[in-house]
Amino acid sequence: MMILYFTVAVLLFVVVYFRLYLYLFPKNRLVILMYHQIAERSTEDLTVSVKNLEEQFKYISKKKYNPKFFNELHTPSKRSIIITFDDGYKNNEVYLPALLEKYKLKATIFIPTEFIQKGYKDNEMMTFEDIRNLDRDYFEIALHSHSHQNFRNVSADFIENDLQKNMQILDNENIQYSKVIAYPYGKYPKKNPEKAAVFSVLKQLGILYALRIGNKINYFPSQNPYELCRIDIKGKDTLIHFKLKLIFGRLKMF
Template sequence: MSKLPILMYHNVCQSESGSNKLTISVHNLERQFQYLTDNSYKTFHFSELEKMKTIPEKSIILTFDDVTENQLIYALPLLEKFKLKASFFIPFKCIAKTDLWNESTEEPQKIMTIEQLKKLPTDIIELGYHSYEHNKYQMLSPAQIQNDFLKCEEEIKNHNLTVYPALAYPYGNYPKESADKANFKILLSENKMKFGLKIGNRPNRFPFKDNYEIKRIDIKGLDNLVVFRLKIKFGKLKLF
């Protein structure tokens, strides 16, 4: 089995003064992508992983939640510059709106429009699911979860979007009690989800032990390059 770190990003800003837990500056993101390139890391889409039984030694997955407009403006050009692939996860209710779930004092972030999503280069960006309403699955009944899936599918069909069935759980949250978890995974399977992503903050082993409990490593905006390198290798340590 091979080690596979999956990195989780959110917003990207122009100035380092705007960096915080969920927002990384263009400068820091570029340094991280430069490091991956200089060290011969290879990126993949989930649709590629589905067909693979083994992966190269230095494999890594880049993921961005929420399809914010700042990702289009700042992250996409860097992905293109370094020839890296990434997965962008869509909260469908918020398309062409703002991050409505964000109740912090920070300025609301614009979510990409349908037109912007359709223009993303598919060789670089693969779109995935981030639920419909960006609610915590653990707080929803099975009927509510199923309704959330149905609304996602309606948006995809109505707008003729191409979205790969990989689901990033909002807040990394999903039912944890054994019966609820089992029912949740049945719903994922019935709705044809291939992969489900939590947080976990550790590199995965590939092939995955459980396709619906794939771990992502939270890359924070204030992480320096040393922390970034340690996270890729070990995940989140108690040191940071």
Template structure:
């Protein structure tokens, strides 16, 4: 009996189930990338499945917010994020967000906007400016989209400064929130401390990794907020479970 109680306690702790009973302290952040008419790959969700997910979010009374509204006292806050700045976001998201009265934050890597990204069609700066501020928030994804674990602290600082300067030069309003490229940042204590000091110096309020966990908010780690990775092959049932549990596997 005691062993079962311990296992149950570990389950509740690992998946942060306890936050389900404290909706004002619960912050869910979803991570998407591409949207296509048809798609079920790791980074590409179909427009049909995305609409089903948005419809479910709305039906379950989640309150969609921007990062600049993160301190609001809404119950069941959810932040919907998209990485990189793909043109298909511009094609599919405005109508879906408006239909379900939701908001999305797009993390922009400015080198992708300037120079393209492999064979992907990316948004341009004029496209970014056309996104309605009622439904879209622009945020930072670095300039060059390099793994922060491979860069020195000064290289990271210069890259982020360039990310912000380019957005400002094109008169694009953005929130000082960072999504780490590839979700990676230094794990070494000293290097991590230097990075967080740099982020604070640059005025960056929050940074997001992956982690696949529901966040307790407010918390003492604003530069380690977790996102839940929504994959193109996720069924609606799997999506629903991710909204409750975040990570679906123990290992």
């Protein structure tokens, strides 16, 4: 009998921990994927190869996931998925349009405007003209702060000014964007009063959603729109890893 109780407890833990119960509520199941760079070949964490990305997009399409922009989340649908890319790398503009069109998908790119103005390390970044010219049938632009500072290490006033600058530059460049932010490095204060102060700033600025990493499937609509989770897709992930992440999100227990 003890073995039975233990087995039931483990199953309940797995169902809750991985949010598998959301399979019973497909209209409330929201998967958000996080990517960064694309290259011809790669095994680096933040860079996915073209081959792997196409395999992943093909699988999403085959399994009839419903691609969404954040500005479309007001319309419920089964198997909703949002594909996101951070930072505005030039290779996104080179490789994504053809793949998104081929598999009838959409992508949201989170832009830290200082990276576009000044560059980021040795990476080639998109220009504001590149961003303006992205086909809005396949691309949504959103916020990633201006200076890409860790929100845990700066004040709420700094965050407010930085986000205002992020939005103002995009406005000045005539770039349409959704009021959604991906936290730089996926970080934000976890405890009050700092957490409440940051969320207050986001609300005052009209931010609809904010994204951490978390590596979990989201229940949507969420009671915590400033703590939506993304699933981190790494360059070394095999297609099997990718499929498991679409089901479980977090893979630390495998």
